[in-house]
Amino acid sequence: MKFSYILLDADNTLMDFNMAEEYALEMTLRSYGLPYDEEIHRVYHGINAELWERLNRGEVKKEHLLIERFRHFYQEMNWKPKEDYVKINQRYLESLSDCSALLEGAFDFCREMSEKCDLYIITNGVASTQRKRFSRSEIRPYIKDIFISEEIGYQKPEQEFFSFVFEHIPDFQKEKALIIGDTLSSDIEGANRVGVKSCWFNPKNLKNNTEIVCDFIVSNFSQIKEIIK
Numbered sequence: 001m002k003f004s005y006i007l008l009d010a011d012n013t014l015m016d017f018n019m020a021e022e023y024a025l026e027m028t029l030r031s032y033g034l035p036y037d038e039e040i041h042r043v044y045h046g047i048n049a050e051l052w053e054r055l056n057r058g059e060v061k062k063e064h065l066l067i068e069r070f071r072h073f074y075q076e077m078n079w080k081p082k083e084d085y086v087k088i089n090q091r092y093l094e095s096l097s098d099c100s101a102l103l104e105g106a107f108d109f110c111r112e113m114s115e116k117c118d119l120y121i122i123t124n125g126v127a128s129t130q131r132k133r134f135s136r137s138e139i140r141p142y143i144k145d146i147f148i149s150e151e152i153g154y155q156k157p158e159q160e161f162f163s164f165v166f167e168h169i170p171d172f173q174k175e176k177a178l179i180i181g182d183t184l185s186s187d188i189e190g191a192n193r194v195g196v197k198s199c200w201f202n203p204k205n206l207k208n209n210t211e212i213v214c215d216f217i218v219s220n221f222s223q224i225k226e227i228i229k
Contacts, residue, residue: 009181020099157190
């Protein structure tokens, strides 16, 4: 099977978002004189992940998510905020944008595959944060373009998001495209909705307990290369 257009999710598909999240949360809490450890990160991560899943299902808006995640987190930790949650979130995003660490194998994958096909980023992340992270990333020269939901006005898995992306890729052909991502509810569900082949990047070998259909399931970049070739 030959693919010419590779549409890649950003966080935890190419970029190590877990590392970025840990760094940003620690920097934010330390700046307010608050403690940080693995258990505190676990609490925040659970709250944040659940809100992002609700966002993917269309149950909440991103503006709500960005504020409510810290409100819920502070309440769970029984802390009183020293600033409003908008400013706390902004401080967190500023720290997050400083971390552009890649997952193992991501750089070599992008460098090699960019010689064979066109690579694009599709992400639901915050635009200012994602732009800054990618501007600093060593994979940026290999990426044709970056599509961010906040700038488009729609998000994965909405069909309107993907329609915008397809319209802005020169000579795009759906039958030659592959969407790759780590999140079933946004990346793979979105691919299903628009009739594009999908590849679930699943390095932890999680079970798919949903009705979402994956054309391919991989645990590393070498397997993705074989699919593309």
